[in-house]
Amino acid sequence: MPDFYSPDLGMNPDDPFARDADGKLVRRGFWLDMSDRSVVMAMTQGVGAELANDHKRAHLDDIGRGHLVDQVCVQEILPPEG
DSSP, X not given: OOXXXXXXXXXXXXXXXXXXXXXXXXXXXHHHTSOHHHHHHHHHTSTTTTSOHHHHHHHHHHTTOGGGHHXXXXXXXXXXXX
8 A cells, every 4th residue: 555645634624635544535526626737736836745755656646647746746866975
């Protein structure tokens, strides 16, 4: 099972990343009703901006938007070893 982001539902019970006991996305329609451009904006500047790349990648794959990973996930540039 992928490592999905687990929001604090006590703070925000309507979190768009909420999952049920089986790990299924509760507010799937929220994401599926968005255009690709809106998903990219939500994941980079909105509700998903603070998520780790692994969580973003897992979420995008789950909602069938894996093709957006390069636009959403910031590539980490490591300094050369020397």
